[in-house]
Amino acid sequence: MDKYADQISQVVNDLYGQTIDAELTRPEPRFGDYATNVAMRLAKPLNRRPRDIAEEIKARLDASGVFNEVSIAGPGFINLRVSAKSLGGDLNEAFDGELPFGNNNDGAGKTVVLDFPSTNMAKPFSVGHLRSANQGWAASNLMRDTGWTVITDNHLGDYGAPFGIWVVGFQKFSSEEKLAERGIYELGDIYIKTKAAIKQEQTEGKHELEDEAQQWLLKLEAGDPEAVEYSERFNKISLDHIHKVMERLHIKTDYELGEKFFAEPGKKAAHKLVEQGLARQNDDGSIIVTLDEYGIKTPILILKSNGAALYATTDLGTLLYRHDHFHADRVIYAVAAEQKFYFEQLFAMARKIGLNMELIHMWFGLIDQINEDGTREKMSSRKGVVLLEDLLNEAEKRARANAKSDDISDEDVKKIAIGAIKFTDFAADRRTGMLFDWRTMFNLTGFSGPYVQYAAVRVNKILHDNPNVGEIAPDYDYEAEKEVILKLLDYPNVVKQAADNLEPHRIATYVYELAKEMNRYYENTPVATADVPAGIKAARLHLLRQVAYVFQHALDILGIQIPSRM
RNA sequence: GCGCCCGUAGCUCAGCUGGAUUAGAGUGUCUGGCUUCGAACCAGAAGGUCGCAGGUUCGAGUCCUGCCGGGCGUACCA
Secondary structure, X not given: OHHHHHHHHHHHXXXXXXXXXXXXXXOOOOOOOEEEOHHHHHHHHHOOOHHHHHHXXXXXXXXXXXXXXXXXXXXXXXXXXXXXXXHHHHHHHHHXXXXXXXXXXXXXXXXXXXXXXXXXOOOOOEHHHHHHHHHHHHHHHHHHHOOOEEEEEOXXXXXXXXXXXXXXXXXXXXXXXXXXXXXXXXXXXXXXXXXXXXXHHHHOOOOHHHHHHHHHHHHHHHOOHHHHHHHHHHHHHHHHHHHHHHHHHOOOOOEOOOHHHHXXXXXXXXXXXXXXXXXXXXXXXXXXXXXXXXXXXXXXXXEOOOOOOOHHHHHHHHHHHHHHOOOOOEEEEOOEHHHHHHHXXXXXXXXXXXXXXXXXXXXXXXXXXXXXXXXXXXOOOOOOOOEHXXXXXXXXXXXXXXXXXXXXXHHHHHHHHHHHHHHHHHOOOOOOOEEEOOOOOOOOOOOOHHHHHHHHHHHHHHHHHOOOOOOOOOOOOOHHHHHHHHHHHHHHHHHHHHHHHOOOHHHHHHHHHHXXXXXXXXXXXXXXXXXXXXXXXXXXXHHHHHHHHHHHHHHHHHOOOOOOOO
């Protein structure tokens, strides 16, 4: 609690004239409710023994009468105990603040653009895009709750080679019937099959298919009606699929400005940088930006030798657009770790050309899969990726099978399935590689989404059955509720930490711990049974409302919905 | 070769930015608990020389150095 930390800082200032930012930690319950290490931190500057300093601080804190108990332990920790009742008062105060409980205003007046899930339109949604979707979505919610103006943009991979490959492959390997029947899955297969065929061709020294695909690209750029018709049809199929899957994930973005949108502006910008002397055109026509002054030896290539755009070209155009049109103060890219070096280059280039934005690559570890022999391996399209819709279907099947009764609605089953999958994504630090295992992917028990949902559902049920809180007994001591109250008081700081570090897993860890505390409480303390006196029942219901609020708030950040029953 | 990331219980992972003689969860194994608000729950047992070796200091899983092992990246793919 800031209140207590500030008080300690003030005491230190009074006693020693030292400005110190006292931080409170939560020690093991046997030591106290809160603890501070300021005495140890002051030992060196004051050249005194930490325990002596702690004694002096303790004397002041005792005199203040705020704490039930102040004790000194170990090398000089100061442990504090506060009465459950006054902690409950602190919690009410925090809930009565101007901002919703848990929110802060760190980003007030600033705009952030979030780039996710940056779907590749050539193939159906696979689990490969799941992390970007989840992490990006959670990050956008964290930014929103910390006062930022948030713009989300799905940077579609809709430019270049895939189109030509689609058309060639469609004519060679597919048919209208198949396309009508299988949609994006047919297009994805066509794409993979045709790329393999092109590769095969190359080993034989031929390039007929490749040339043909290239021809279609040129036709499209020239506005050839047949090419345009293909393009519009294929893109619609792909986009409809993307929308459908994202809707199932309960995730959406404000914009879908794809690579195609930024290709021409990007090319123009590349040439302009050459004129400005910021970029260099090689003899073969390609354009690079050197980054030696930023400690990066490999220059970034922003235009191909044949004058065509590549990744960096469209990203350059995108950066300029987000700067000029969105007036972004910050841009966050939720993209896998593989591209770390590329983003270092891109961000260095942005600085070099004078773009004054905070650029963050919110990277995450790769998804591994487990082989039959127990070894781990990176998931690759070569080995066969898991399609997201298959994953969702399987998760729903398992959630349904686990449901207590048959009258749980489909809506609720979906929320449970999605909750399980998403929570798994947030179970570990995003940088940790994720193991995709059909056996553990949709955990329904323990450290899992459904565990938290279950605790929330139980709380909501009690609140639903007891809509009126009533008059709270003024002398109620809240001892039974103390651990839950302490946990709730931690929440705003957890949100801040998660937002500052873009670490949504802190929210998942926290909400799990809250659920655990709540389940424990639920087990031991009746809230609204017949034998609970009205005044105490009111006190407990009031607290449960606060618990329910935090469950809702935290799960909302993670993009997890609470079912009505489960 | 160089750069970045990682190595914690059988397995999957946390570890509050250096803190407290028992390093935490889940899962798996074993034991107990549904006549009171929902057992997708709760209580308990067992399981670790935190990759190895040094160093920094009151104090290291956390910071530094060197090894060993793994992953990713290293300009015309995205």
